[in-house]
Amino acid sequence: MGILGITFIGSPIDATIIIAYFIGIVIFGSFFGKFTKSTKDFFFGGQRFPWWLLTMSCVATLVGSYSFIKYSEAGYLYGMSSSMSYLNDWFIMPFFIFGWLPIIYFSRVISIPEYFERRFNRTARLLATILIMIYLIGYIGINFLTLGIALNKLLGVELYTAVIVIAILTAIYVTAGGQTAVIMTDLVQGFILLTAGLLLFVIGVMHVGGFGAFWDKLPVSHRLPFSGFQEPGAFPGVGIFWQDAIANSLAFYFMNQGLIMRFLSAKSLHEGRKAVLVMILILMPLTAIAVSSIGWVGKAMPQEEILQMEKQIALEVQEKTGETIAVPTQPNPKNIFVTVSRIICLPGVFGFIMAALIAALMSTVDTLINAASAIFVNDIWKSYIKPKQSDQHYLFTARWFSVAVAILGVALVPIFAMQESLYKAHGMFTAAVTPPMVVAILFGAFWKRYSGPAAVCTLFGGSVAIILSFVFPGIIGYEIAGIPLFSWGVGPAGADFMRAFYGLVICFGIGLISAYCFQPASSEQTLGYVSSSIHEAAERYKGGKLNTETTHVRVQGIIQITQISNEEISLSKRTMQEIGAQPGDLLYVTDIRWWLGGIRSSHFKAATPHEQDGLIRLSEQALDRANLLLDRPVFVEKIL
Numbered sequence: 227m228g229i230l231g232i233t234f235i236g237s238p239i240d241a242t243i244i245i246a247y248f249i250g251i252v253i254f255g256s257f258f259g260k261f262t263k264s265t266k267d268f269f270f271g272g273q274r275f276p277w278w279l280l281t282m283s284c285v286a287t288l289v290g291s292y293s294f295i296k297y298s299e300a301g302y303l304y305g306m307s308s309s310m311s312y313l314n315d316w317f318i319m320p321f322f323i324f325g326w327l328p329i330i331y332f333s334r335v336i337s338i339p340e341y342f343e344r345r346f347n348r349t350a351r352l353l354a355t356i357l358i359m360i361y362l363i364g365y366i367g368i369n370f371l372t373l374g375i376a377l378n379k380l381l382g383v384e385l386y387t388a389v390i391v392i393a394i395l396t397a398i399y400v401t402a403g404g405q406t407a408v409i410m411t412d413l414v415q416g417f418i419l420l421t422a423g424l425l426l427f428v429i430g431v432m433h434v435g436g437f438g439a440f441w442d443k444l445p446v447s448h449r450l451p452f453s454g455f456q457e458p459g460a461f462p463g464v465g466i467f468w469q470d471a472i473a474n475s476l477a478f479y480f481m482n483q484g485l486i487m488r489f490l491s492a493k494s495l496h497e498g499r500k501a502v503l504v505m506i507l508i509l510m511p512l513t514a515i516a517v518s519s520i521g522w523v524g525k526a527m528p529q530e531e532i533l534q535m536e537k538q539i540a541l542e543v544q545e546k547t548g549e550t551i552a553v554p555t556q557p558n559p560k561n562i563f564v565t566v567s568r569i570i571c572l573p574g575v576f577g578f579i580m581a582a583l584i585a586a587l588m589s590t591v592d593t594l595i596n597a598a599s600a601i602f603v604n605d606i607w608k609s610y611i612k613p614k615q616s617d618q619h620y621l622f623t624a625r626w627f628s629v630a631v632a633i634l635g636v637a638l639v640p641i642f643a644m645q646e647s648l649y650k651a652h653g654m655f656t657a658a659v660t661p662p663m664v665v666a667i668l669f670g671a672f673w674k675r676y677s678g679p680a681a682v683c684t685l686f687g688g689s690v691a692i693i694l695s696f697v698f699p700g701i702i703g704y705e706i707a708g709i710p711l712f713s714w715g716v717g718p719a720g721a722d723f724m725r726a727f728y729g730l731v732i733c734f735g736i737g738l739i740s741a742y743c744f745q746p747a748s749s750e751q752t753l754g755y756v757s758s759s760i761h762e763a764a765e766r767y768k769g770g771k772l773n774t775e776t777t778h779v780r781v782q783g784i785i786q787i788t789q790i791s792n793e794e795i796s797l798s799k800r801t802m803q804e805i806g807a808q809p810g811d812l813l814y815v816t817d818i819r820w821w822l823g824g825i826r827s828s829h830f831k832a833a834t835p836h837e838q839d840g841l842i843r844l845s846e847q848a849l850d851r852a853n854l855l856l857d858r859p860v861f862v863e864k865i866l
Contacts, residue, residue: 240577247581274816274824275491277500279413284488284501285509286416288478289590293517294423294582295372298563301521304461305448308521312514314471315479315506322479323499325757326671330486331495332763333755336604338483338667345670345755346747347678353685354663355605358483361659362598363631367638368655369591374639389639392584392591393632413823420509422582423516425575426567430523433570443526465723469653473726477660480667483601484593493814493824494865495764524557524566532557535569591635598631599624653723658696661729662688669737672757676737677747683740688733695725702728768812768866769831775806780861782818783842785854792851794833796843797862802835805864809834812866815842815852818859828852829865 300308335341338358343351374389431440441449452463478485492498524532536554557565567579603624612619662685669676669684695702702724754763765772781801790796795813797805807813809832816827828851836843842862854860 239574240580243574243577244581244584247584273491273829274493274814274827275497276493276820276824277497277504279823280488280492280498280501281504281509282416283413284485284505285513286413286419286590288485288510289416289419289513289517294419294520294563295560297517298521298524298566299559300461301518302524302559302562303521305444305450305522305525306518307450307452307461307463307466309514309518310452310466311470311474312510312517314467315475315510318475318479319502319506321668321672323502326480326667327489327498327502328495328760329671329755329757329763331490331492331498332760332767334767337601338481338486339601339605341755342666342670342681345678345751346681350666350678350681350685351605351609353682353689354666355601357659357663357685357689358481358601359598361477361481361663362483362594362601363634364638364655364659366591366594366598366631366635367641369594370635371639389636393636418578419582420512420516422579423519424512426570426579427515427519427523429570429575430520430566434523434526440523440526444522445525448522448525462723465727468727468730469657469723469725473660473664473730474653474656476664476668477656481660481663482597484590484597487597487600488593493816493827493829520563520566521559523570524562527566527569529557531569532562532565535565536561539565539568591632595628595631595635599628602627602631654725657723657725657729658692661692661726661733662686665730665733665737669741670755673741674749674752674756674758675746676741677744678751679744680737680740684733684737687736687740688729691732691736692725692729695728764866768810770810772866773806773808773811773864779805780863781805782859782861783840784859785849785856786841786843787846787849787856788843790833790843790845790848791831792845792847793831794844795830795848795862796833796836798837798839798841799835800839801842801862802832805862807832807864811864813862814865815844815854815860815862817854818861826853826855826858828854832864 297308297311330338330341333341333344335344337355339351339354342354370389370393374392431437434440434443489498489501492501533554533556536557540554567576571579603620607623607627608615608620612623665688666681666684670681753759754766761772781804783797783801788796795815797807797813802808805813811832813830813832814827815830816824819826828848830844830848833843842860849856
C-alpha cells in the first residue's frame with residue numbers, strides 16, 4: 227500500500243494506525259506549548275507533577291526503541307538472561323532516593339554539570355559537560371538507528387529516510403512544548419509500549435500452543451535466569467553484570483540528564499521518591515517481560531516459520547520498491563522483533579505494535595533532546611557564550627538547539643550501524659562514556675573529602691584510560707601472575723563487555739588516590755551538596771528554617787485575586803493550621819482535577835494569613851504562571 231509516496235509492507239489498517247499515531251502524538255505534544263512560558267517550564271515543566279505521571283513517563287524514557295530491538299535480539303539468542311538488565315536497579319535505589327535525588331532536587335540545579343561546578347570547580351563542570359553531551363547525543367543516535375532498522379522492514383523506504391522523518395516529527399513537539407510536552411506524551415507512550423509488549427507476549431505464547439508448550443520448546447539454556455560466567459563469549463554473565471547492571475544502571479540514575487530532569491519535575495521530593503519506588507519495584511519487572519519476551523517466543527517457534535516470513539518481507543520490499551534485496555537463508559536476530567510480530571499479529575494489531583515501537587523511540591528521544599538542550603543552554607551558551615541574557619533569550623535558544631541536537635543524532639546513525647550487533651554497540655557506547663562520570667558523582671555525593679582537583683583527575687584520567695582501551699584492547703585482559711586483571715577470565719570474544727569493569731576500576735582508583743593527594747574540599751563547598759548535609763540543602767531550597775510539623779493534608783479553597791507578591795499566596799488562619807503551615811513555608815496549589823496531572827499548579831511561599839476561610843489570595847501574574855482558573859476550586863498543601 228502506498229501513502230504520500232511511501233510504500234507500506236503490511237495491511238492498509240496497519241498503515242492507517244501508524245500514520246494516525248504520528249499525527250496524533252505530534253499534535254498532542256505541541257498542544258502543551260502554551261504551558262511553556264519560561265526556561266523552568268521548558269526544562270522542568272514548572273516542577274509541578276505528581277508521582278503517578280512521572281512513573282509512567284520514566285518507564286517510557288527508559289524503554290527506547292533500541293530496548294525492543296536490542297533485548298528481543300538478546301532474548302532470541304540467550305533466553306531469559308536477556309532480562310537481567312531491567313531487574314538489577316533495586317540495589318541502587320537507596321543511594322538514589324536518600325542521597326543523589328534530594329541533593330540535586332534541593333540544589334535547584336538545571337544540569338548535572340552545574341552541580342559539578344558548585345561541588346567542585348569550573349574545570350570539572352566543563353569536562354562533565356563534554357562527557358554528558360556525548361552520552362546524550364550518542365543515545366539519540368542509537369535510538370534513531372534501531373527504529374530505522376524496524377521501519378525499514380515495515381516501510382519500503384531507505385533506513386536513513388525513516389530516521390530523518392522520525393527526527394523531524396519528534397523535534398517539532400519537543401521544540402514547542404519542552405518538558406511538559408515530553409512528560410505528557412511519554413505518559414501516553416508509556417502505556418502504549420508497555421501494553422503492546424505484554425500483549426505480544428500473550429499472543430506469542432498462544433501462537434506456540436500455550437505457556438506449557440512455550441516453556442517446553444525453549445532450549446534449557448534459554449530458561450536460565452543468568453547466562454554463563456564466561457560463555458557464550460558474545461553474552462558472558464560477568465560482562466553483562468558490569469556493563470548493564472552496574473555501569474549502565476548507575477548511568478541512568480546518576481548521570482542521565484533526561485531521567486534526572488524527570489524527577490526534578492516532581493512537585494516535591496516526596497513525590498519523586500514515590501515515583502522511583504513504584505518504577506523500580508513494580509513497573510521495571512513488567513518492562514523486562516515487555517521488551518525481551520518476543521525474542522523468547524521467537525526461539526520457541528519453528529525456525530522455518532521465521533525464515534519464511536523474513537523471505538516474504540524481503541520479497542515484498544523488493545516488489546514494491548524495485549530494489550534488489552538479498553533473500554535471507556537463515557533468521558536474522560536483529561530483525562526478530564519485527565519478523566515475529568508480523569507472524570503472530572493480525573492486521574491492525576501489527577500496526578498497533580509498530581506504533582508502540584515508534585512510541586518507544588519518541589518517548590526516549592524527546593527526553594534526550596530536551597536534556598541535551600538544557601545542558602547546552604545552561605552549561606555552554608549561558609556560561610561561555612551569552613551570559614546575563616533574558617530568560618526569553620535562553621528559551622528561544624533552547625528551542626533552536628532542540629532541532630540541532632536531533633540533526634546531530636541522525637548524523638551518528640552510520641557509526642552505530644557499523645557494529646556487528648545492537649547489543650554490543652549499545653554496551654560499547656555505555657562503557658566508553660559513563661565510568662568517569664559515575665565514579666565522580668558517587669564520590670562527590672557521598673564523600674566530603676573528595677575535592678575539585680580529584681574530580682578533574684577522575685574525569686580526565688579515566689576518559690584517557692578508556693580511550694587507550696580502544697587503541698590497545700589487550701589491556702582489558704592484562705594479567706598479573708597469570709590472573710586476568712580486568713577480564714576475569716572472559717575470552718577474547720567477550721572482552722569488550724568487560725570494558726565497563728575496567729573503566730570503573732580505573733576511575734575508582736584514580737578518584738581514591740587523587741582525593742588523598744589534594745586538600746579535602748572545604749565545608750562551605752560541600753554544604754548541601756553531599757548526602758550528610760541534605761537538611762541544609764532543604765533549608766537553602768526553601769529559603770529559611772524547615773517547618774518540623776509534618777502533615778500531608780490538602781485543603782480545598784477558591785482563588786481570589788489581590789495585590790500580593792507574585793511568589794506568595796495568602797491563606798486563612800484556619801487553613802494554615804489545618805495544613806500545619808507557617809508564614810514563609812513552601813506551599814503547592816493545584817487544580818482539584820487530579821487527572822490533569824498538575825498541569826495547572828505551582829509553588830508559592832505562604833504570606834501573612836487573613837481571616838476569610840476558604841479563600842486563597844494571589845496575584846493575577848501568579849494565577850497566569852500557575853495556569854490556574856478563577857472559576858475552578860484548588861487544593862493547597864504544605865511542601866516544606
